[in-house]
Amino acid sequence: MRNTTSFIMVALVGITAARAAFAGDSDQLLRGDYAFTQLNVCVATASGSLPPTFDRTTLQLVGDSRIETSQSEGVTRFDGNGNWTSSGRAMAFFLDQLTAGGFPVVPPGAGFSCAGTYSVNPDRSFSLEGSCETAAPPVLTFDPLALSGQVSIDRKTLIFFDVEPVIEEISVGGFVFAERICTAMATDVRLVPAN
Numbered sequence: 001m002r003n004t005t006s007f008i009m010v011a012l013v014g015i016t017a018a019r020a021a022f023a024g025d026s027d028q029l030l031r032g033d034y035a036f037t038q039l040n041v042c043v044a045t046a047s048g049s050l051p052p053t054f055d056r057t058t059l060q061l062v063g064d065s066r067i068e069t070s071q072s073e074g075v076t077r078f079d080g081n082g083n084w085t086s087s088g089r090a091m092a093f094f095l096d097q098l099t100a101g102g103f104p105v106v107p108p109g110a111g112f113s114c115a116g117t118y119s120v121n122p123d124r125s126f127s128l129e130g131s132c133e134t135a136a137p138p139v140l141t142f143d144p145l146a147l148s149g150q151v152s153i154d155r156k157t158l159i160f161f162d163v164e165p166v167i168e169e170i171s172v173g174g175f176v177f178a179e180r181i182c183t184a185m186a187t188d189v190r191l192v193p194a195n
Contacts, residue, residue, distance in 0.1 A: 027119060034189060034190050038185070050177060051179045075087060084128065091108050094106070112134050115130050127147070128149065157187065165181045
């Protein structure tokens with residue numbers, strides 16, 4: 001009985017130490033290159049309108065808006081120290097451009113790049129923040145980007161989702177010409193095994 005009790009105590013101490021070490025260095029759990037696909041559905045400032053589009057407190061519309069959807073693909077790199085970068089391309093559809101002469105489809109162009117920070121929790125959930133910009137002029141900046149997610153046990157898959165609405169500003173040369181609130185779903189698959 002004494003040996004069993006000692007074994008249990010040693011195991012509990014080992015598990016507690018491992019959890020403490022993980023909690024202090026959990027960003028290392030997310031490291032490597034991941035291929036991603038992402039689908040966004042947004043309420044955005046309508047063509048020909050300017051912000052403000054949303055009330056900052058209630059999110060009620062105070063300006064004209066449109067529904068837009070986009071799908072993007074690319075690669076995200078997590079450095080294991082709380083920093084990430086991403087590059088890819090996207091195609092968008094604007095649902096206020098459906099009459100003759102409109103341009104409802106924006107085909108993939110020169111692409112985009114993003115960067116920011118992330119943090120991983122001991123339960124393998126994580127949060128990600130940052131901003132993105134288009135690769136070709138005129139350079140459009142999208143800020144802030146905020147997503148949450150979950151890392152799979154084998155660290156091969158990431159599932160992203162939104163947990164609360166964030167007003168994202170779209171600007172060119174520092175001039176904010178549009179706002180949007182998006183819901184996003186994304187799946188990332190690891191390309192390069194973490195060391």
